[in-house]
Amino acid sequence: MLFHGHLLVGMLVFLLTYNFFDDIFTGGNIFVIFLLVLLGSLLPDIDEKGTTINKWFGFIGIIFQKLFKHRGFLHSLIFFLIISFLVKIIFSDAYGYALLLGLFAHILGDGISKMGVRLFYPLKFRIKGPLRVGSFAEVLISFFIFCVIVLLLFFL
Numbered sequence: 001m002l003f004h005g006h007l008l009v010g011m012l013v014f015l016l017t018y019n020f021f022d023d024i025f026t027g028g029n030i031f032v033i034f035l036l037v038l039l040g041s042l043l044p045d046i047d048e049k050g051t052t053i054n055k056w057f058g059f060i061g062i063i064f065q066k067l068f069k070h071r072g073f074l075h076s077l078i079f080f081l082i083i084s085f086l087v088k089i090i091f092s093d094a095y096g097y098a099l100l101l102g103l104f105a106h107i108l109g110d111g112i113s114k115m116g117v118r119l120f121y122p123l124k125f126r127i128k129g130p131l132r133v134g135s136f137a138e139v140l141i142s143f144f145i146f147c148v149i150v151l152l153l154f155f156l
């Protein structure tokens, strides 16, 4: 999925969690939590040249993109757990969970693409779906998610 798609999935996951499982966010600032979920939903793509998140990180982005193969380690459960655990012990449980949630939202987006994603990297197993990245179908799905978000904002 592209930037906007990932961002929308991140928002949807945040809204659903915030409304139904908000216990995990206890003690955290909800605005920071929201930003962390969004950051998580974009962060794995720092491993690809030209992505928005890669550009945002500037020099650090270049290092990450040279160091890691696209949809490799930075799209893996091992990375997700390490970085979320670090945030959890440095900041708080709520922030660690928020980042982890965002990272999984990213996998939802990539997992429906044809290229798929190796969540259990270094294992070869791929989670994949029928969607071509940047296709019209992706735009439709993104629009659908957008509508769901708007509905949730009205009714929750």
Ligand SMILES: [Zn+2]
Binding pocket: 001, 044, 045, 071, 075, 106, 110
């Ligand atoms: Zn990705």
